[in-house]
Amino acid sequence: MSEGISQPDAPLAADRTAPAGDLFSKFDPLIKQREELLANGVEDPFSLVMEKVLSPTRAICNGRDTILLGTYNYMGMTFDPDVIEAGKKALDEFGSGTTGSRVLNGTYQGHKACEDALREFYAMEHAMVFSTGYQANLGIISTIAGKGDYIVLDIDSHASIWDGCALGNAEVVPFRHNDIDAMDKRLGRIPEGAGKLVVLEGVYSMLGDIAPLKEMIAVAKKHGAMVLVDEAHSMGFIGPNGRGVAEDQGCLDEVDFVIGTFSKSVGTVGGFCVSNHPKFEIMRLVCRPYVFTASLPPSVVATAATSIRKLMHGSNKRAHLWENSKRLHGGLRELGFTLGTDSPQSAIVAVIMPDLQRGAAMWEALLHEGLYVNLARPPATPANMTLLRCSLCAEHSSEEVETILGMFTRAGKATGII
Numbered sequence: 001m002s003e004g005i006s007q008p009d010a011p012l013a014a015d016r017t018a019p020a021g022d023l024f025s026k027f028d029p030l031i032k033q034r035e036e037l038l039a040n041g042v043e044d045p046f047s048l049v050m051e052k053v054l055s056p057t058r059a060i061c062n063g064r065d066t067i068l069l070g071t072y073n074y075m076g077m078t079f080d081p082d083v084i085e086a087g088k089k090a091l092d093e094f095g096s097g098t099t100g101s102r103v104l105n106g107t108y109q110g111h112k113a114c115e116d117a118l119r120e121f122y123a124m125e126h127a128m129v130f131s132t133g134y135q136a137n138l139g140i141i142s143t144i145a146g147k148g149d150y151i152v153l154d155i156d157s158h159a160s161i162w163d164g165c166a167l168g169n170a171e172v173v174p175f176r177h178n179d180i181d182a183m184d185k186r187l188g189r190i191p192e193g194a195g196k197l198v199v200l201e202g203v204y205s206m207l208g209d210i211a212p213l214k215e216m217i218a219v220a221k222k223h224g225a226m227v228l229v230d231e232a233h234s235m236g237f238i239g240p241n242g243r244g245v246a247e248d249q250g251c252l253d254e255v256d257f258v259i260g261t262f263s264k265s266v267g268t269v270g271g272f273c274v275s276n277h278p279k280f281e282i283m284r285l286v287c288r289p290y291v292f293t294a295s296l297p298p299s300v301v302a303t304a305a306t307s308i309r310k311l312m313h314g315s316n317k318r319a320h321l322w323e324n325s326k327r328l329h330g331g332l333r334e335l336g337f338t339l340g341t342d343s344p345q346s347a348i349v350a351v352i353m354p355d356l357q358r359g360a361a362m363w364e365a366l367l368h369e370g371l372y373v374n375l376a377r378p379p380a381t382p383a384n385m386t387l388l389r390c391s392l393c394a395e396h397s398s399e400e401v402e403t404i405l406g407m408f409t410r411a412g413k414a415t416g417i418i
């Protein structure tokens with residue numbers, strides 16, 4: 001669930017002019033592409049530095065006062081006073097780190113409090129906190145689906161999902177993005193009696209589109225498969241209680257495992273899995289990325305628990321974020337930009353660029369205007385797209401959204417994109 005990667009970054013074709021035995025030679029085409037991009041004088045879009053963060057929506061980036069529109073800080077919790085105070089208190093009382101795994105000396109009172117908050121937030125029996133969202137997918141998927149089992153997943157699944165499949169050595173059966181019929185056919189070809197896991201995402205992070213979870217989960221259950229849904233980009237925002245797309249579509253009770261992260265709406269770092277499966281607690285002893293990783297620092301789980309409990313009462317913030325998403329999406333379409341979705345489906349608005357060179361030029365033009373967005377490129381993006389990914393925040397004011405549209409207008413005209 002780490003930002004900006006959909007499928008695993010498969011190396012490009014290697015340039016064999018490198019010295020024999022050079023294990024880096026496989027990256028030569030990418031090195032060349034980067035050098036050519038920077039040779040045109042564009043600022044490096046992948047080496048931006050935030051010298052000072054002023055608020056959830058503003059920072060000093062590369063020396064400029066900049067509006068942040070590419071941080072995944074959907075609910076703006078990073079500067080919430082209660083969240084910050086909880087982190088400071090835990091730092092004073094428990095120190096800077098645990099120096100141990102959760103199954104040894106790494107479980108503190110704060111880790112249990114954080115899991116309690118997750119159980120209450122999702123109204124589920126079990127919650128397990130990991131050190132990152134990436135490790136949550138890596139650990140849960142690789143542990144519950146192993147050799148001889150089958151994982152059926154969307155082709156646009158996040159890298160952490162693909163890596164979880166690889167670590168567990170299960171048979172991987174991908175299907176075309178959001179294609180219910182294709183998923184049904186793949187499940188129908190799996191041998192009778194084999195273990196089956198369907199892995200879906202609520203919101204897909206590149207284009208910001210949502211999955212038809214209700215229909216897909218019904219198909220999965222028809223074939224006797226268990227279902228895991230990654231709600232990293234919807235938790236806190238989508239659904240009446242912010243539980244994600246599955247809640248919004250009325251099918252959360254049919255989901256066996258929900259994976260999420262603290263690095264988006266929660267505003268800190270970490271990952272989790274919640275479940276009602278009666279045997280779930282055994283995962284604490286058999287899940288390698290949980291057993292063999294140091295636990296999160298006390299200050300981090302304290303901020304996460306406080307943020308999660310506040311998100312339970314975040315309906316006003318959720319409503320304002322939807323207003324921001326609708327206004328930005330509609331405004332960009334009116335300006336003539338090509339977007340990743342026909343209508344606003346999440347807090348992500350993807351602006352599709354003609355190619356990498358013009359995408360980088362547009363990214364730089366926006367940065368000079370005082371706006372930061374994500375430049376996403378192949379192979380991270382679906383269908384070899386280059387796109388500028390905008391992620392809105394509940395703390396963006398209506399006036400800031402209008403300012404952002406003005407910046408896109410000027411940058412788009414200056415680069416010839418519109």
